[in-house]
Amino acid sequence: xKKKLLPYLYSFPALLVIGLIVLFPILYTGYISxxxxxxxxxxxxxxxxxxxxVKALFVMDSGFIPAVLRTLLWTVINMMLQVVLxxxxxxxxxxxxxxxxxxxxxxxxFPWAMPGYVSILLWRMxxxxxxxxxxxxxxxxxxxxxxxxxxxxxxxxxxxxxxNLWLALPFMIMMIDGALQSIDKAYYESATLEGxxxxxxxxxxxxxxxxxxxxxxxxxxxxxxxxQFDIIYLLTQQQGAKxxxxxxxxxxxxxxxxxxxxxxxxxxAVSIVIFAMIIVLSIFTRKDxxxxxx
Amino acid sequence: xxxxKISRGAKLAALxxxxxxxxxxxxxxxxxxxSVSLNAHNEVISSSFSFFPxxxxxxxxxMILFDKxxxxxxxxxxxxxLATVVAAIAVSVPAAYAFSRRRFVGRKAILYILLLLNAFPxxxxxxxxxxxxxxxxxxxxxxxxxxxxxGTMGIFGLWNMKGYFDxxxxxxxxxxxxxxxxxxxxxxxxxxxLAKPSIIVTAxxxxxxxxxxxxxxxxxxxGAEKYTLAAGLYSLQATEYTRNWPVFSAASLLASLPIxxxxxxxxxxxxxxxxxxxxxx
Amino acid sequence: xxxxxxxxxSALMLLTLFGGCAQSAAPATSSADNAASSEVAxxxxxxxxxxxxxxxxxxxxxxxxxxxxxxxxxLNKLAPDIVVKVERKEKMSEALKLVGNDPASAPDMYFFxxxxxxxxxxxxxxxxITDFITKEDLSSMIPMTIPAGTYKENIYQLPLYxxxxxxxxxxxxxxxxxxxxxxxxAYMKANTKxxxxxxxxxxxxxxxxxxxxxxxxxxxxxxxxxxxLNKQEMIDAVTYHQQFVKYMPADGEYxxxxxxxxxxxAHSIISGPWLVPDVKKAGIDLGIxxxxxINSTNKPITPxxxxxxxxxxxxxxxxxxxxxxxxxxxxxxxxxxxxLAKAANCAPAxxxxxxxxxxxxxxxxxxxxxxADNVVPMPNVPAMDVMWSITENMLSAVNKNNADPKxxxxxxxxxxxSQIEAMK
Numbered sequence: 001x002k003k004k005l006l007p008y009l010y011s012f013p014a015l016l017v018i019g020l021i022v023l024f025p026i027l028y029t030g031y032i033s034x035x036x037x038x039x040x041x042x043x044x045x046x047x048x049x050x051x052x053x054v055k056a057l058f059v060m061d062s063g064f065i066p067a068v069l070r071t072l073l074w075t076v077i078n079m080m081l082q083v084v085l086x087x088x089x090x091x092x093x094x095x096x097x098x099x100x101x102x103x104x105x106x107x108x109x110f111p112w113a114m115p116g117y118v119s120i121l122l123w124r125m126x127x128x129x130x131x132x133x134x135x136x137x138x139x140x141x142x143x144x145x146x147x148x149x150x151x152x153x154x155x156x157x158x159x160x161x162x163x164n165l166w167l168a169l170p171f172m173i174m175m176i177d178g179a180l181q182s183i184d185k186a187y188y189e190s191a192t193l194e195g196x197x198x199x200x201x202x203x204x205x206x207x208x209x210x211x212x213x214x215x216x217x218x219x220x221x222x223x224x225x226x227x228q229f230d231i232i233y234l235l236t237q238q239q240g241a242k243x244x245x246x247x248x249x250x251x252x253x254x255x256x257x258x259x260x261x262x263x264x265x266x267x268x269a270v271s272i273v274i275f276a277m278i279i280v281l282s283i284f285t286r287k288d289x290x291x292x293x294x
Numbered sequence: 295x296x297x298x299k300i301s302r303g304a305k306l307a308a309l310x311x312x313x314x315x316x317x318x319x320x321x322x323x324x325x326x327x328x329s330v331s332l333n334a335h336n337e338v339i340s341s342s343f344s345f346f347p348x349x350x351x352x353x354x355x356x357m358i359l360f361d362k363x364x365x366x367x368x369x370x371x372x373x374x375x376l377a378t379v380v381a382a383i384a385v386s387v388p389a390a391y392a393f394s395r396r397r398f399v400g401r402k403a404i405l406y407i408l409l410l411l412n413a414f415p416x417x418x419x420x421x422x423x424x425x426x427x428x429x430x431x432x433x434x435x436x437x438x439x440x441x442x443x444x445g446t447m448g449i450f451g452l453w454n455m456k457g458y459f460d461x462x463x464x465x466x467x468x469x470x471x472x473x474x475x476x477x478x479x480x481x482x483x484x485x486x487x488l489a490k491p492s493i494i495v496t497a498x499x500x501x502x503x504x505x506x507x508x509x510x511x512x513x514x515x516x517g518a519e520k521y522t523l524a525a526g527l528y529s530l531q532a533t534e535y536t537r538n539w540p541v542f543s544a545a546s547l548l549a550s551l552p553i554x555x556x557x558x559x560x561x562x563x564x565x566x567x568x569x570x571x572x573x574x575x
Numbered sequence: 576x577x578x579x580x581x582x583x584x585s586a587l588m589l590l591t592l593f594g595g596c597a598q599s600a601a602p603a604t605s606s607a608d609n610a611a612s613s614e615v616a617x618x619x620x621x622x623x624x625x626x627x628x629x630x631x632x633x634x635x636x637x638x639x640x641x642x643x644x645x646x647x648x649x650l651n652k653l654a655p656d657i658v659v660k661v662e663r664k665e666k667m668s669e670a671l672k673l674v675g676n677d678p679a680s681a682p683d684m685y686f687f688x689x690x691x692x693x694x695x696x697x698x699x700x701x702x703x704i705t706d707f708i709t710k711e712d713l714s715s716m717i718p719m720t721i722p723a724g725t726y727k728e729n730i731y732q733l734p735l736y737x738x739x740x741x742x743x744x745x746x747x748x749x750x751x752x753x754x755x756x757x758x759x760x761a762y763m764k765a766n767t768k769x770x771x772x773x774x775x776x777x778x779x780x781x782x783x784x785x786x787x788x789x790x791x792x793x794x795x796x797x798x799x800x801x802x803x804l805n806k807q808e809m810i811d812a813v814t815y816h817q818q819f820v821k822y823m824p825a826d827g828e829y830x831x832x833x834x835x836x837x838x839x840x841a842h843s844i845i846s847g848p849w850l851v852p853d854v855k856k857a858g859i860d861l862g863i864x865x866x867x868x869i870n871s872t873n874k875p876i877t878p879x880x881x882x883x884x885x886x887x888x889x890x891x892x893x894x895x896x897x898x899x900x901x902x903x904x905x906x907x908x909x910x911x912x913x914x915l916a917k918a919a920n921c922a923p924a925x926x927x928x929x930x931x932x933x934x935x936x937x938x939x940x941x942x943x944x945x946x947a948d949n950v951v952p953m954p955n956v957p958a959m960d961v962m963w964s965i966t967e968n969m970l971s972a973v974n975k976n977n978a979d980p981k982x983x984x985x986x987x988x989x990x991x992x993s994q995i996e997a998m999k
Contacts, residue, residue, distance in 0.1 A: 004398065006392070006396070006477070007392035007393075007396035007398040007401070008398065010388035010391060010392035010396075011388065011392045011393060011404075011452075012389075013384075013385040013388070013389070014385040014386050014388070014389035014448050014451075015404070017385060017441065017444050017445040017448050018445055018449055018452075020426060020441070020445055021423065021426075021441065021442055021444075021445020021446055021448070022414075022445055022446065022448070022449065023411060024422060024426055025416065025419035025421075025422035025423060025426075026411065026414050028421070028422035028425065028426075029414075029418055029419070032421075038998060038999065039694055039697045039698050039957050039998065040697060040999060042672075042675075042697075042698040042699060042700075043676055043698075043699060044699075055997065058993070058997075089313075089316060092309055092313060093313070095306070095309055097302070097306055098306065098309065098310070098313075100310070101561075102558060102561040103558075104313045104317055105557070105561055106554055106558045106561070107317045107320065107321060108316070108317060108320055109553075109554065110320060110321060110324050110550065110554065111320055111323075111324070112502060112553075113502070113505075113550035113553035113554055113557075114506065114546050114549065114550045115506040115507075115508055115524045115527060115528070115546075116506065117508070117528070118527060118531075118546045119323060121531070122323045122326065122327055122543075122546075123323055125539075125830060126326040126327070126330075127322075127323060127326075129826065129828075129830070130824060130825050130826045131770075131824050131826070131831050131834075131835065132831065132834065134322075146825075148825050148826065148975070150826075151825065151826075151975050151976065166320065166323075171499075174495060174498070175454075177564070178491045178494070178564065179458075181491045181564055182458060182461050182489075182492070209461075212457060212460060212461070213457040213458060213460075213461060214457075215457070216409065216454060216456075216457055217450075217453075217454060219409055219412075220409070220412050220449075220450060220453070223412040223413050224412075226413075227413075227415050227416075229417070239780075239963055239964055239967060240777070240780050240782075240828075240829065240967070241780075241826075241828045241829070242779065242780075242967050242968060242971040243826065243971065243975060244779070244971035244972060244974070244975030244976040245976075251415055251417070255417065256964055256968075257997075258997065259417060259418070260960070260961055260994070261960075261961055261994055261997045261998045262694070262957070262960060262998060263997055263998050263999070264418070266997055267418055268418060271414070271415050271417070271418055275413055275414045275415065278413035279413055282410065282413060420669075420673065421673065424673050424674075428677065428679075428680070433674075433679075433680050434680065512665040512666055513665075513669065513670055516635075516662060516664055516680075517662060517663075518663060525665070529663070529665050532637070532665055532666075
């Protein structure tokens, strides 16, 4: 009997803090979404049923569907690039005989070692600025015209992707690098003895063994990418510095549409709706998850 | 045979070259920040910008270190990170072990739900967290921040370490069990050494999260003497009109140095306890 | 087995650590409450006690350190009876939304621009300053500064100084200042070349472009909270303004335009007084000129003004009434205005300050004082909160992506109406 309770006891502290910090806000948001908490009823709000959800449907106007599609595109492109690039960089870092690998690894982690808003600011001011940014200064030196990096939709989307990769790759490299360490070298030795080449080893041994370890990190990164707000907002939408590009993703779109209104009940309903949407979308990956759950 | 050796050397050279290029690309904005921080004029952006400022100065570094409460922030962050990392590992290791090794009712469901919780757009969470901390009296206290950080990183810690624990063959533990070791001994003597990279990865993740987190720190903490580095940096640049770019760049670079040192230091521990052939099922 | 228990226990202890601190923190706040309520209970006894035990009043701000220090110094004069803590709070308006009605974490007063007054008043966290001082006390303030802090007939802000945009030019480059906007455009056409600009501004932000809109007789939102983005005046303003943007740097962002001016690559700029110290440090021979007149309306560019002042939180209004009254009275004196003008070139809200010789000699402050009749205080209705972003979207679409002004104005108006509706 005692044995049966043990796992619950072991996981209780973790589940408790997660419950408080992650689950509780979701429930609380759900509760607020049923009230009329807005600036006119900030402290004396009352229960109004599903009115906010009816209102939330209006957020899904003509601009919403493109934002959803753009978010999907953003997520797929970023995750693919991120995982593939990180995988090969991590493999390269683990190549035998590479003397400076610790130095490389440390340097590659640099983008991750400062708060995101700092580096986004650096990119915006130092790289993309139309007058003084390094990219345009180089273009001018080479005799080309200035480019408005963040104004056109396609260009702005590309720039955001570059910055996102820059910010996210260190994490992915570290996860994959860490996971590579846990692969028993004996597998490679026997495979090499059997005459397997690099690609065969990678495809047949590395990837399958890495998958279960890295999958949770990839899934969580996918959610993070899907919800990514800072990069797109700070590069193209920040108040006082909007660039004119319309590359809203779901989250920046509803931010401008709903969160900005200070209507807490309404914004909460919108949050819950988006939450539900992402969950429905992620059901596609459910098969994967179940396997990882063993 | 010599042919193979030569091609191997060439391969390594090519690999080094590629990695150097990747590193340079990754460091481009950083190099830019370094250059700005050494510039004697307050001009992040200038039409005459070049990587090598005409007038070099360390004044910006002196200013951030001694005229601003930078060292206080550093101390606060160090303390907060350490406490958070210890707490996060302490709660996630037993949980990860339970989820990896034991089969119990609700196990799969909990794991799955935990992952899905990440899908919630947390922009509005601030309010809920505030309402949670207020009755506990944890607003404007480090304990409150630690709780927030441990909770936020909890899911990652649990899942990440569970993933690694899964790769450790249970047979190794069986041997321990036969010797009469209890769960605690098995975890500390067998599992943890074998899962060292995962513990380190998790700890580093938590460390970096705490190091860089500023929204909660800025909102829940009042008074510059209580700020963390990220919050302090935020306060340095928050007012656009008084933003001093060189000082801000210097501060950002200094703030990231400890993280880099930690990275470099942990590299040699990133090798798993699993040695070739050591454990064959 | 014991070891297992030990692990669990140590993990749990971490948690109780939080709980323990919670307990230790709780009595502290409640004792503060008690102290506060006992004060109200017997005001006579309280004022007697005050002689021994000072009242602490916290004022949050999010402004420049020099300004904050000047206010702190001024209010230090009230010591030892009243101890004032002027404390910086990042993301202050967000924080006030969170803690506004919680005496344990909220400040007693805050110092900020007037445009959030409607929002906070509507939320119910502000006390009118007329609870402490009379309307007559405010009679020496520049007229424009009082309605700025008035929402639904209540005055919520004691104004200290105001800010407004100025037409600044580089005397070395611009020999004759354009009197009208057509002249300005001609000047820009003639002088914008080779990375130099005749005139620059943050052309796609609501705050900076509002001057043009208002010079045309348009408005972003009026005091009845009705948006005016699709009014003919507005469309005319945006259309007319669009031709100026062609001769300005495309991104029109703060750092870009101010750096151009500081480096002597822009002949003139419309910007705020906060830019002046940097410009002087950069060695620019700075001139300040009246705003150019818009040819079609014969009215000058009419910018927004921001009135900076202190407001009182409702939660503190009852418990610390005497102390807050004393603070407001202290700030009513011209001293603070004069000190701020000297320390940071702020244009005082109190007309009495202008009798001081050092202020009447300050070219920039005099220029700002002159424009005080020709400015529109930023709207303080809560609905303005959503207008900033909508207006800026409209302007960036027109100015940066060459969209049609009329279409964009109509679109923005529709958006504004729906978002104002969504606030309710």
